[in-house]
Amino acid sequence: RKQATEYSTSSSDEEFESKPSLTHKAKRALRKRRKLEKETKQLIKQEELKRLHKAQAVQRQLEELEERQRALEIFGVELERELRGEADSGTKDENQMLHEWFELVMEKNKLMRYESELLIIAQELELEDHQSRLEQKLREKMAIDGKSKGTVCSSPQGQTVP
Numbered sequence: 001r002k003q004a005t006e007y008s009t010s011s012s013d014e015e016f017e018s019k020p021s022l023t024h025k026a027k028r029a030l031r032k033r034r035k036l037e038k039e040t041k042q043l044i045k046q047e048e049l050k051r052l053h054k055a056q057a058v059q060r061q062l063e064e065l066e067e068r069q070r071a072l073e074i075f076g077v078e079l080e081r082e083l084r085g086e087a088d089s090g091t092k093d094e095n096q097m098l099h100e101w102f103e104l105v106m107e108k109n110k111l112m113r114y115e116s117e118l119l120i121i122a123q124e125l126e127l128e129d130h131q132s133r134l135e136q137k138l139r140e141k142m143a144i145d146g147k148s149k150g151t152v153c154s155s156p157q158g159q160t161v162p
Contacts, residue, residue, distance in 0.1 A: 040139075048129070051132075054121075055122065055125050061118055062119075065114060065115050073108075075104060076101075079097060079101055082097055
């Protein structure tokens, strides 16, 4: 009987000693998870700032493009009047005016293609931002689900039961 009693006390001592080590392991895992979450948040913030800067640059380029298109439009109206003979063309001959007209049309088409490219880039940035927000929501939901499962269904040994 003494041996049985000693044996049972030693096993209870082992359980008691293993609990602090599990707690220490759990604390270490928690610290590691928090550190990882912090690093992830920093990366997300950096990516968000990159997208913001890129979106601002695209917006500035679109504004500059709009100004250039307006200037071309004004120049085109004047050139068209000269071609029709409604305005004084001065020393310009018709061939020179037609050449300017075609250059103007080519420049306007080039600006329209560039505008399309910028709009596609802006849309891409919006989609990337939307994706990032969805990923963040998913991470938050997974963290909440993981915490609720871990606290509700834990066994006395500190292991999570499915």
